[in-house]
Amino acid sequence: MDGNFAKNLRLLCSYTTSISEACRAMGINRQQFTKYLNGTARPSARNLRVICDHFGVEEDELAVPHGQFSEMVSLRPRARQLIRALGPAATHIDAMISSSSDSMKPYCGYYFYYYFTPSRPGMIRRSLFRINEFKGVFYTRLTERIQPEESPLGRSHFVRYVGVAVMLDGRIFVTDHNPVNLRSLSQTVLFSAPGDDITFLTGMTLGVQGRSARTPFAARVFLEYLGDRIDARPALHQTGIFESGSPQIPRHIARMLASSGSEPQMLTALELPV
Numbered sequence: 001m002d003g004n005f006a007k008n009l010r011l012l013c014s015y016t017t018s019i020s021e022a023c024r025a026m027g028i029n030r031q032q033f034t035k036y037l038n039g040t041a042r043p044s045a046r047n048l049r050v051i052c053d054h055f056g057v058e059e060d061e062l063a064v065p066h067g068q069f070s071e072m073v074s075l076r077p078r079a080r081q082l083i084r085a086l087g088p089a090a091t092h093i094d095a096m097i098s099s100s101s102d103s104m105k106p107y108c109g110y111y112f113y114y115y116f117t118p119s120r121p122g123m124i125r126r127s128l129f130r131i132n133e134f135k136g137v138f139y140t141r142l143t144e145r146i147q148p149e150e151s152p153l154g155r156s157h158f159v160r161y162v163g164v165a166v167m168l169d170g171r172i173f174v175t176d177h178n179p180v181n182l183r184s185l186s187q188t189v190l191f192s193a194p195g196d197d198i199t200f201l202t203g204m205t206l207g208v209q210g211r212s213a214r215t216p217f218a219a220r221v222f223l224e225y226l227g228d229r230i231d232a233r234p235a236l237h238q239t240g241i242f243e244s245g246s247p248q249i250p251r252h253i254a255r256m257l258a259s260s261g262s263e264p265q266m267l268t269a270l271e272l273p274v
Contacts, residue, residue, distance in 0.1 A: 006039035007066040011073060012055045013037065026054045049229060056134030058141065059232075097137055100167035104138045107131050107165075107172065107198060109228040110235065113142060114253055115219045116244075118209050123241050124249055124257065128232065129223060131165055138165045140174050145239040158236065161186065172201070184208040188221060198225050202256065222253050 016022045019037075023030045028047055035041035036051075043051060052059055061069065086093065113129035116122070127144045142161040163176025163186075172190040190203035201223040209215045226235065244254045 003039055004064065004066050004069070005042075005062050006037055008062050008064070008069045009051070010037050011066075011070060012057070015073075022054065026050050045231075053132060053134075056132065056139060096166050096168060097164075100138075101133075101136050103167040103192075104131070104165060104172070105133065106196065107167075107193075107201075108133055108138070110226040110230045110232065111201070111223040112226060112235075112238075114222045114224070114249070114257060115205060116257055117241060118215070118217045118219070120241050122244060124244050124246075124254065125241050126239050126249065128235050128239055139163070140165050140176055142176060143236060143239070145236060147240050167192065172203070184214075190221070190223065200224060220257055222256050224250075224253065 013019050013022060019033065020030055023033050026033075028050065032041070032047075036043055048059055052062070061072070064072075108131050111129040111131075113127045114124055117125040125144065127142055129143075130141045132139055132141075140161075140163045142163075144159045144161075146157050146159055159178065159180075161176040161178050163174055165172055165174045167173075170192045172192060174188040174190070175185060176188075177185050184207065186205060186207035188203060188205040190201045193199075193201060203221050203223075204218060205221045206216070206218045209217060238248070242249050244258065
């Protein structure tokens with residue numbers, strides 16, 4: 001944690017009614033929180049998770065350079081212009097988000113997200129997926145680990161996709177995008193869990209290949225619930241691409257994905273008559 005953390009935390013607090021109110025909501029001692037703002041103390045792992053959950057940010061985002069973080073946060077006022085641009089649809093979207101709030105709450109937490117990847121035919125990608133709630137809106141974050149053999153630079157790194165989730169008539173709809181390259185949107189539709197058991201979720205995802213071909217594809221997905229709060233670092237190191245028969249992929253998950261075919265369906269453009 002460096003000086004950026006304190007600056008970024010102060011910026012987040014500038015959007016709150018008062019620091020004392022924020023501390024009460026988080027259950028963190030006001031005097032201790034002041035030390036975080038001044039950069040004279042570092043929050044414990046637990047308090048850091050609480051702070052991130054309260055403000056709707058990730059731990060690594062709080063450590064980015066302050067100028068970059070300020071730019072990220074400055075996008076929020078543009079929501080007013082977006083609402084005006086959506087016109088009557090804005091009211092409908094707000095109603096969908098509001099109506100799904102109670103039914104989405106049990107789904108908050110972390111998941112392993114599995115699907116047959118179109119970039120490596122016959123292989124399963126396991127990613128880390130998170131749903132969290134902030135002021136009545138449910139946000140998603142999908143983190144994929146790109147292994148050295150996949151990377152043009154020959155090194156491992158992570159790619160993240162952020163989005164929003166709503167529950168409509170028993171189905172969870174997730175729309176997300178890569179905030180770095182801004183080249184596409186992905187849509188995932190999940191079946192809600194039977195009763196209170198959210199151990200597993202299944203559904204379909206529609207997206208675009210990351211390669212230069214940018215081919216649209218549809219694939220079956222399988223989500224394995226990990227818990228409301230986890231240590232994300234070791235979970236991220238379990239992500240990547242695996243052979244469908246790999247012992248690292250639970251057999252029931254590989255069978256479930258393979259039941260609809262081991263290849264994602266690639267979608268091709270139709271040629272229009274001249």
